[in-house]
Amino acid sequence: MSTLWLVATPIGNLGDLQPRAVEILDRVALVCCEDTRRTGLLLQHAGIRAERLAVCNEHTEYARIDDMLDVLGSGRDVAVVSDAGTPGVSDPGERLVAAALDAGHDVSAVPGPSAAVMAVTVSGLPTDRFVFEGFLPRKGRDRTERLAEIAAERRTVVIYESPQRVVKSIADLAAACGADRRVSVSRELTKLYEETVHGTLATVDLGEPRGEYVIVLDGAPVDDAEATDDEVRRSLAALLADGATARDAAAEVSDTTGRRKRDVYEIANALRNDTAGRGDTAGRNDTVGLA
Known part of the structure; x- marks a missing residue:
């Protein structure tokens, strides 16, 4: 049975590319990726000459389904990679997986780097239960409602944010959750200028925002008063x-x-x-x- 592989790629440090990821990427008939130039450089670094690369980003993922199914139908494997990290997590991959499963093909993964998991583990906040929110809606009612949901969430919350919006998001979270809610903010994970800062939503100092951010927010406090x-x-x-x-x-x-x-x-x-x-x-x- 042919297989669709979701292959995790480094989020910064190329040394994090797994040997099994190299093996899979070297033998599949098609590699679906967000940016052929970026993935091409990664493959070149690993000594891989891919049989074929095809763009699969937020705009083209749906159109790529037929191409993927044709390859899988011929008995060959397909790999999906994102620019960094685990595909399907705030990156393309979800639609391809659903289509492959619907067509009766196997789906598997080569686990590896994930900014969300790494940020949680270095946050110092509870890790036994956490929820991944990805990127917040940029504006309007959707953003207001999402912030209210996060404010009431008792589990640790993981949020992705860009350098252009991270300061505003911290301020909006403080308004929704309270300025004293604990937070850990990581950027440039596994890269030369990796940094994680800890504090509260009122006190955390991001300096000059640059790089991609992961915000790890403490859950809403639990009322310890016992019900009568x-x-x-x-x-x-x-x-x-x-x-x-x-x-x-x-x-x-x-x-x-x-x-x-x-x-x-x-x-x-x-x-x-x-x-x-x-x-x-x-x-x-x-x-x-x-x-």
Whole structure:
């Protein structure tokens, strides 16, 4: 079965090109890339004479699908690369992958450099859960709504930004999230002038913006105040009235309030029994205790 390969390429330091990436790029029949000149230089550095290069950027990716499918249909492999990093992550590749899968071809990848992952790991912020936002909308309602979503997001947030807009984006994030939200900002990752600065949205100093930026933003603070029994009862009553079992209602309320599941389940059982005593069948769904 022919395969579409997504091949990660260096985000700055050419020494990060993986040996398996060289192997794949050297044997495929077609390399789809954002810029043939830039990819040509990378291949030349690796000693590869590509059989064929074809432009696949944000404007031409859809038009490149038939070409890719023709090559895959002939039994040969195709590779996709971006100018830097992992294709398909804020770069072309997503449409090609969907089309290849729809046509029944295999899709695989040669993992490697990713600015988002590198920036998270050096940020000093929580890495157990994070969300990738890519580039923010440039203006208007879409930008306002996205900023509001980011402000409420409890996971660490990763954002890409250009040197022309990074200062404005930091200011807009401060307005939406609060000036004291922690942030790490990286630029020129793996390159000679690599730099990561840490601070808050109010204090982080970017100097003279240059290079591509990755903003890593701390998640929204979690309210540590434990929900009261009355608050738990109100939440449970609404779920039970909608037909949820006591077990399911307790699990959901426990997740949203942080209260122990066993304690919430006891309250749910009491509510259900009280409802049953009044002759109301709502919420009379199960009697199984928690394991």
